[in-house]
Amino acid sequence: MQLNSRRIALARQVLVFTVLATIVVLVASNVAGNLERKGLSLSFEFLRRPASFDIPFKRIDFTSRDTYARAAIVAILNTMLVSVLAIVTATVVGVAFGTFLLSPNPLLRRTAFGFVEAIKNTPQLSLPRSFFILWTSPRLFCEIKRPATSHWQTSRSARLR
Numbered sequence: 439m440q441l442n443s444r445r446i447a448l449a450r451q452v453l454v455f456t457v458l459a460t461i462v463v464l465v466a467s468n469v470a471g472n473l474e475r476k477g478l479s480l481s482f483e484f485l486r487r488p489a490s491f492d493i494p495f496k497r498i499d500f501t502s503r504d505t506y507a508r509a510a511i512v513a514i515l516n517t518m519l520v521s522v523l524a525i526v527t528a529t530v531v532g533v534a535f536g537t538f539l540l541s542p543n544p545l546l547r548r549t550a551f552g553f554v555e556a557i558k559n560t561p562q563l564s565l566p567r568s569f570f571i572l573w574t575s576p577r578l579f580c581e582i583k584r585p586a587t588s589h590w591q592t593s594r595s596a597r598l599r
């Protein structure tokens with residue numbers, strides 16, 4: 439009985455693998471055929487072409503006449519820099535709030551506890567959006583402009599004349 443269930447499990451795995459392999463082959467042949475009809479190739483030749491765009495912040499020299507490969511290197515270096523800065527910032531903030539939790543000052547301790555709980559219980563993908571909204575919300579309220587003249591101002595100024 440146990441030998442039979444093992445054979446059924448093996449047969450299911452072979453069937454699933456065969457179906458997935460068939461799907462991959464069909465998609466690959468479809469992509470290759472469409473690229474050939476369009477006169478395109480699936481290669482890395484584009485890395486040798488000039489990028490024709492500029493990267494504002496760069497760790498190494500880069501101009502718009504440089505290749506896409508150099509642009510990719512600049513992007514990787516920028517990503518590494520941002521990663522290192524994020525790691526250092528997270529470490530400093532974590533140590534600071536950890537020591538605030540141990541503080542004898544109740545206001546500081548409770549504020550740190552609230553911050554830690556808010557960050558700990560927020561999904562990772564929601565944090566950047568939340569920080570963006572908090573960062574830009576004061577600017578949104580400051581940039582609201584009143585019209586030069588309103589109905590109230592014009593009717594009042596007409597009465598004063």
